[in-house]
Amino acid sequence: MRSGLVILLVTCVAVAAFALIVQNPFLLDLTFAALLYAVLGQAWNWVSGYAGQVSFGHALFFGCGAYGAALANWHHFSPWLGIASGIVAAAAIALAVGFPCFALRGHYFSIATIAVAAIGEIYVKNADWLNGAVGIEFKLASAGLGSLQFTSKLPWVFLALAVFALVQLATIALENSRMGYYLRAIRANQDAAASVGVDARAWELRALIASAAATALAGSLYAQYTLVVEPESILALPISISIALVGVVGGLGQLWGPALGALTYAFLAKYVAAQLGGSGRGLDLVIYGGLICLIAALRPSGIAGYVRELFARRRLAG
Amino acid sequence: MSALLDVENLQKRFGSLRALDGFSLTAERGKLTGLIGPNGAGKTTAFACISGATKPTAGKIVFDGGEIEGKPYHRVARLGIARTYQVVQTFAEMTVLEAVTVGALMRHPRLSDARAKAADTIEFVGLGPKRDTLGKSLTIADKKRLEVARALATEPALLLLDEVMAGLTPAEAQAAVALLREILGRGITIVMVEHVMEVLMPIADHIVVLSAGKTIFSGTPHAAANDPAVLEAYLGPPIT
Amino acid sequence: MELGPLPQLLVSGVLAGFVFALIAMGLTLIFGVMDVVNFAHGEFLMIAMYLTLGFSLVGLQPVLALPFVALALFLFGAFVYRIFVRRLLEGPPEASIFGTFGLLVLLQGLAQFFFTSDVRSVNNAWFTGAVRLGPIRIGEPELVAALGALVVAIVLYVFIEYTETGRGMRATSEDRIAATLMGIDVQRMNALAWGIGSACVGAAGALLMLTYQVYPRVGAEFALTAFVVVALGGFGSIQGAFVGAILVGLVEVLGGFYISPAVKLIPVYLLYLIVVLLRPQGLLGRR
Known part of the structure; x- marks a missing residue:
């Protein structure tokens, strides 16, 4: 537990220093994206890593947050009100959808999450009060924390860093709590967990609600950052997939998995692909998809699992 | 004081298969009750029903004065019934x-x-x-x-052990028996499934024999060893 | 009673169902034999559609290209099993979900890289008219696609039910350990299931090019429909997939007409949720 806190502190200081030193907007943009993905991957990890219920529908929760912020802007409310309502909406949907769906396991559950998210996407594309398939463009306001609009990218990096630290702290607390133990037990063997009094559905539901809320928070930050929401870029299946893939690449059910996955994603998929002139041409997908295939076939414990093995081996050797 | 666990005429069907068809068992507080029977007699299904892992089709399970049949698995555990698995989980x-x-x-x-x-x-x-x-x-x-x-x-108040002795070396089995006695010494009631009757004889206070889903015997270990119906279930019909 | 457009809708629904059936049969065959859901199934379909497009560019019409596309996809599927899926089976259960999902991302990315996101279609010179049957009017491309799918589906069914290899596959899907004891080479059966399952989408892809356009993300919509069909019929059941596909075809066409074309897939996805929650073994499933 202490080592986790120390690593978190060092990471936050390092990221903050990096953001203050580099002036390059492209790198700041990349840092913001990596932090946001680390948050999304960790939130997903609570349900799909620790509890082992693989969701391919998290774009729905992401969309709740994004549309909450967009609606608030549209109707001249404070963005903070929009964020709060997006989080509440995501949690409510998680409760309503999770309750029946946690009767399912394995691919039955995964496909159900795809179906639910697809229904949500189709609904939004046809809902007038959400401006349908066109989406919502934000009205510009004077910069500041009140309007949650800024003229530079630096405040965004710090905001994302704060949320990232919060989510990591929550995960450290989770790992050292009854809930963390129960979720891991459910993933390992639901039947045996029930035999010692673990109500799998109730705990999975709690994890999903927390996960939905955190994902919605990240969604509203993303919307405030880009100042536009479109169903295609917020709610579509590829968004759900990238959230899941960050979690898988890093390593399921591990504290630093999502952060490592997000770093890999930002570096490989965005930076390298951009350097090779392949952004928008699918090269990021090729690199990332290939990486997932390799990890699934060779190292299911992900990058974080690999790093841990390395350390364990060194400790044995030394 | 009444028995801790009282199972009455339990039935469990999977489709047309009758896994349990009249299973009854009483476990007295602080005692070790052995549940034996040939392969496929329904011992593991009986445990699954008592612990709440599956719902019995009919019958009654009274634990510590309350009916528990059909309650969810995790809730039965909270009431004080813990179990181990035949195939380790x-x-x-x-x-x-x-x-x-x-x-x-x-x-x-x-x-x-x-x-x-x-x-x-x-x-x-x-x-x-x-x-x-x-x-x-x-x-x-x-x-x-x-x-x-x-x-x-x-x-737990009641511990259900499903073939914990199977596959152990003689030394390990001896250690296991010592452990069982210590558990009993803590006042925990044990119901224990074993495939091999000999294992249970020295430690069980009471024996229940299950054959084809039905309780065919309930009594002391000594009586069980001399009961013709038990012997028949294990060895086949007597040769005349 | 005035039937209005109903007969037309029913016929269109059933015809659409035949093509869905072919895609879903491939998916359920793979699942049945080794309990793996191929999340990249739609991307295999996408590859088949691009291949058909390629054949048409050198002058081969989709219907003639069909056997070649199916053969190519057979080899591709067996190859993917041999070098990749086999390893996933050795890992934890999530590995096959993520692995085939990674494949989905990889294949989509490759398609986008090589063919761009442009929407392309085959210049279909053979079937352009329409057939009239009383009040019902059916486009020739739709009719040919549906009948072609029906023929391939029947061939597959006969193969599974009545050949030695097909019986071996069914035995493997019922009990892998028993199959091994009976001397069935499970690795070969798995590779064969991936080959045949992929050949199904190969044939379906060729036929779909008569009526659809291809683009890198075309697979998602069909794959999702195929998941619904497979769940409806019961994971692993070939006959179930066929019945489920016709049901889904009808739901989609009727929903599209009576509610709105934009939301035609909502009833289909709802159907999945209702079926897996209330009857997880599917309508004709065995588990």
């Missing part, structure tokens, strides 16, 4: 201490309390030196001990 990626802590968390929601309770239980079953070993890396005998520890950590 460990938490593969958790260490011994972590796995037993999951059990201890049922009565001790604070993690530090639960870990302390788990550590004690691990010592009690003799797994102390292996507390940081992953469940999947244990030997079969140790996995069975781990399951017993996980079940004991929930501080």
Whole structure:
């Protein structure tokens, strides 16, 4: 537990220093994206890593947050009100959808999450009060924390860093709590967990609600950052997939998995692909998809699992 | 005082298959009741019904004065029935201490309390030196001990043991018997399934014999060994 | 009683169902034999559609290209099993979900890289008219696609039910350990299931090019429909997939007409949720 806190502190200081030193907007943009993905991957990890219920529908929760912020802007409310309502909406949907769906396991559950998210996407594309398939463009306001609009990218990096630290702290607390133990037990063997009094559905539901809320928070930050929401870029299946893939690449059910996955994603998929002139041409997908295939076939414990093995081996050797 | 567990005429059907067809069992407080029967007699199904893992089709299960048949698995566990599995069901990626802590968390929601309770239980079953070993890396005998520890950590009133002695070496079996006596000494009631009758004879206070889903005998170990119906179920019809 | 457009809708629904059936049969065959859901199934379909497009560019019409596309996809499927899926089976259960999902991302990315996101279609010179049957009017491309799918589906069914290899596959899907004891080479059966399952989408892809356009993300919509069909019929059941596909075809066409074309897939996805929650073994499933 202490080592986790120390690593978190060092990471936050390092990221903050990096953001203050580099002036390059492209790198700041990349840092913001990596932090946001680390948050999304960790939130997903609570349900799909620790509890082992693989969701391919998290774009729905992401969309709740994004549309909450967009609606608030549209109707001249404070963005903070929009964020709060997006989080509440995501949690409510998680409760309503999770309750029946946690009767399912394995691919039955995964496909159900795809179906639910697809229904949500189709609904939004046809809902007038959400401006349908066109989406919502934000009205510009004077910069500041009140309007949650800024003229530079630096405040965004710090905001994302704060949320990232919060989510990591929550995960450290989770790992050292009854809930963390129960979720891991459910993933390992639901039947045996029930035999010692673990109500799998109730705990999975709690994890999903927390996960939905955190994902919605990240969604509203993303919307405030880009100042536009479109169903295609917020709610579509590829968004759900990238959230899941960050979690898988890093390593399921591990504290630093999502952060490592997000770093890999930002570096490989965005930076390298951009350097090779392949952004928008699918090269990021090729690199990332290939990486997932390799990890699934060779190292299911992900990058974080690999790093841990390395350390364990060194400790044995030394 | 009434018996801790009273199972009456339990029925369980899977489609057209009658896995249990008139299973009855009474377990007195603080005693060890042995449940035996030939392969496929329905012993494991009986345990699954008592522990709440599956719902019986008909019949009554009274535990500590209350009817529990059909209650969810995790709730039955909270009432004080813990079990082990015939085919071990460990938490593969958790260490011994972590796995037993999951059990201890049922009565001790604070993690530090639960870990302390788990550590004690691990010592009690003799797994102390292996507390940081992953469940999947244990030997079969140790996995069975781990399951017993996980079940004991929930501080049950009734412990259901499903073939914990099977596959143990004579020395291991002897250690297991000593452990069982200690558990009984703590006032925990045990119902224990064994395929081999000899294992139970010296330790059981009471024997119930199950054949083709039906209770065909209930009495002392000595009477069981001399009961013609029991012998027939085990050895086939007498040769005349 | 005035039937209005109903007969037309029913016929269109059933015809659409035949093509869905072919895609879903491939998916359910793979699942049945080794309990793996191929999340990249739609991307295999996408590859088949691009291949058909390629053949048409050198002058081969989709219907003639069909056997070649199916053969190519057979080899591709068996190859993917041999070098990749086999390893996933050795890992934890999530590995096959993530692995085939990674494949989905990889294949989509490759398609986008080589063919761009442009929407392309085959210049279909053979079937352009329409057939009239009383009040019902059916486009020739739709009719040919549906009948072609029906023929391939029947061939597959006969193969599974009545050949030695097909029986071996069914035995493997019922009980892998028993199959091994009976001397069935499970690895070969798995590779064969991936080959045949992929050949199904190969044939379906060729036929779909008569009526659809291809683009890198075309697979998602069909794959999702195929998941619904497979769940409806019961994971692993070939006959179930066929019945489920016709049901889904009808739901989609009727929903599209009576509710709105934009939301025609909502009833289909709802159907999945209702079926897996209330009857997880599917309508004709065995588990």
